[in-house]
Amino acid sequence: MSLNQISVPLTKEEAYKLVDAVSELEDMALSAVAYEGPDGEHWVFEATCDEKPDIEKFNTLAKQVLGDDVEFEVAPVPDKDWVAHSLEGLKPVEAGGFYVHGSHDDAPSDENVIPIKIDAGQAFGTGHHETTSGCLAALDLYLQDNTPEAILDLGTGTGILAIAAAKRTELNILATDIDPKAVEVTIENAEINGVLDQIIAETADGFDHPIFAEHGPFDLIMANILAGPLIELAPELIKQAKPGATIILAGLLTRQAEDVIAAYTAQKTTLLAQSEKGDWSILTLKAE
Template sequence: MPVDQVSVPLTKDQAYALVDAVMERDDLALTASAHEDESTGEWVFQATCDSPPDLAAFRELARQVLGAELEFAVDPIDPEVNWVAKSLEGLAPVAAGGFYVYGSHHEGPVPRGLTPMRIDAAQAFGTGHHETTTGCLEAIDIVLKRRRPRAMLDVGTGTGVLAIALAKRTRTPVLATDIDPVAVRTAVENAEFNGVGKLVHAIEATGLSHQTITRNAPYDLVVANILAGPLMALAPAMARVTERGANVILSGILEHQARGVINAYGRQGLVLVQKLQRKEWSTLILEQR
């Protein structure tokens, strides 16, 4: 299927606001992101869409969200190239929370004292390099120093990096879910390669109503690295599947969105214990009270 990339230069705040708005819809783009062009210092909004993209819808959304008239550039993407994987090739290893995340291209030794995880670039989110993932790994390390969980859930698992981290550190089964079947397959493959294939059970699921999720509830540790909007929508269900005293780690939250997420979960009895800040991204550690 032909795929196009839609882009437009914006300010940082505008770019992230448009990403949030696009990702709250399921009819505009396959993915959306914002990044800073290192050569110009300019921030750019990008979205990957089925070809041809609905530019009129993008312009209308920009008017609603930004109050601006924008002209989007469209560039075709070679369908034979996995651009997600290609853009991530050669990334340096990442150390966070006592974990060491590296790709198969890395030939150096794993530093002593760190838990190694080989996560290759793939068509799924989560190689350990994004601030949301490193924030979650650090939050996991903090929580595991306080408790030994018996029932764990990873929502929006992507490559499975967080579920694998939990399984390797605790040697306890983890249920991992994602709405994307490609992500589920990737998580299974990564778990097997990292020696925890029998501990990580990955399923395709939307939200928290899947029977496998409810059958294994309540959980005493949940991690969810997705987006602020979906996280807030999940707050009531998250309260239902967690037990008193449970910890919930949330990420994929921009700094200016954190208060809204904290309030949404606070109304469900999940209160903030600690907030980690990595650049413009927040990771929250909550407790069910």
């Protein structure tokens, strides 16, 4: 099968509108996704097709949905062993006293590091991205001086942060995500890492879900998502925090940090630390 991808930069709202429209038509594409572009300003609509995309059909649909013409780009997807390719360069990562590795690598012999086995798959968070390793380092710093009673991993992805917290504490960790697949992956990874009985994994698309009231408020909240959702969620996220709680935020580019910090200081939090890894920032804040 020869795969092709068709893409175009749009606003977030436009990208999701086009994804919804394409997804309703079974014969247009194998899949359609929207994601934040590398510049952090635009979003990208991207569809994968099992043959050369019908540009005219995509143009017509875009005109109907968005009200204007757009300039699609089409590129072939190279033939590769994608499993092998995904593992290339995914060497073990050490961060915050944790040793994150895939099943293709051996666990460490060093007893001073905590192993976490996470394979690349259908959810975000293998430890290789700067935001994830940065969160692990921030978690380690927090646990050096604090003994929390309740921890929330919001937007858990693969469950890596919840698993790390579980391995460092004897607590039950609440790990939530809006994506049911991410929750399935989190449960699988928790079992692989021997902390299944400590991970409470739940699909929750808003703080009105009863799971938050059942297990909160929290001494530590970790949210490695994106700048836009972090800003939007600020008022409700802070309501989940105990007085004096620590909040670790990631998934934001360094140039977006000022806006995220402003959103949370408006909710009466204080910035304790800002670390940078590559183009990304990790924020540690304290609630009043």
